[in-house]
Amino acid sequence: MKVKRFIVSSLLHILLAFITFVWIIPIIWLVVTAFSGYKGIDISHFFPETWSVNNFATILFKPDSVVQYVTWFKNTLIIAIFTCIISTVFIFMVGYAFCCLRFPGRKQLMVFSVVLNMFPGVLSMIAVYFVLKSLGLTNSHIGMIIVYSAGSGLGFLIVKGFMDTIPISLRESARLEGANELEIMLNIILPICKPIIVYQVIASFLVPWGDFVLAKLMLNSGLSKDWTIAIGLYNMLDKSLINKYFSIFCAGGLLVSIPISILFIIMQKFYVEGVSGGAIKG
Incomplete structure (x- = not known):
C-alpha cells in the first residue's frame, strides 16, 4: 500500500509539475521578449540574441502616435x-x-x-x-x-x-x-x-x-x-x-x-x- 501511494503521489506531482511548466512558458517568453534588443516579434528564438532595456525606455519616456x-x-x-x-x-x-x-x-x-x-x-x-x-x-x-x-x-x-x-x-x-x-x-x-x-x-x-x-x-x-x-x-x-x-x-x-x-x-x-x-x- 505504501508503494502504491508513493507511485500515485509521484505521478500526481509529475503531472502538476508538467502543467505548471506549460502554464509558465508564455510568461517567461513575455519577460525575456520585453528585454529583447529586437523590437518586433521573433519566433525563431525563445531567448533573444541581444538584450536591452530600450523597450522600457521607449514605452515610458518616448511617446509617439x-x-x-x-x-x-x-x-x-x-x-x-x-x-x-x-x-x-x-x-x-x-x-x-x-x-x-x-x-x-x-x-x-x-x-x-x-x-x-x-x-x-x-x-x-x-x-x-x-x-x-x-x-x-x-x-x-x-x-x-x-x-x-x-x-x-x-x-x-x-x-x-x-x-x-x-x-x-x-x-x-x-x-x-x-x-x-x-x-x-x-x-x-x-x-x-x-x-x-x-x-x-x-x-x-x-x-x-x-x-x-x-x-x-x-x-x-x-x-x-x-x-x-x-x-x-x-x-x-x-x-x-x-x-x-x-x-x-x-x-x-x-x-x-x-x-x-x-x-x-x-x-x-x-x-x-x-x-x-x-x-x-x-
Whole structure:
C-alpha cells in the first residue's frame, strides 16, 4: 500500500509539475521578449540574441502616435481607484443590510440578487452602451466608472458571509448602549471587517485594471489619449504594427502587472483572511 501511494503521489506531482511548466512558458517568453534588443516579434528564438532595456525606455519616456503608455496608465489608474472606492462602499453597505438588518422581502431580494449576479455581464453590454450613449457618457472615464461600479453591490455574498461570523451580541450590546445603526456599522462592524474589505479593494481594483472588452466597447472614439492600458496594448498587436512594437507590447504587459503585484503582496495576509472568512456559512 505504501508503494502504491508513493507511485500515485509521484505521478500526481509529475503531472502538476508538467502543467505548471506549460502554464509558465508564455510568461517567461513575455519577460525575456520585453528585454529583447529586437523590437518586433521573433519566433525563431525563445531567448533573444541581444538584450536591452530600450523597450522600457521607449514605452515610458518616448511617446509617439502609437505608444502613449503613461497617459494610458494614468487613465486606467484613475478609473480603477474610483471604481475601487465606490464598489467597496456599495458592497459593504449591501452586505451589511442583508446580514444585519431585517425587513420585508429580505430573503426574496437576496435570492433575486444572487440569481441576477449569475448572468454574465457581457449579456447586458449592448444595452448598457446605448443607455450611456443616450446620456452622453460614452468615450468618458466617468461613464466607465459608472459601468464598473453601478452593479457592484450584487457581489455582496462573500462580504455577507464574513459578517455572518461576527457575533450578534456585539450589535445587541451596542444598541443597548444607545448606538444607532450607522454607529454600529462604522464603529463595530467596519473595524472587524478589515480583512474582507482588503479583499474587496483588491478585487474591485482588478476589474477595470485588466478589462479590455467593456473598455473597448465604451471608449471607441479612436482618440488614443482616452484609452486604457488594455486598449493601448492591444492596438500594438495590429498586423501593421506588430513587427515594430511587439517587444514594446511585452514590456508594457510586464509593467502593468507590477502595481497590482505589489498591492497583493502587501495585503496578502488580509486577502487570505478575507477569502477564508467570507467562505464560512453563518
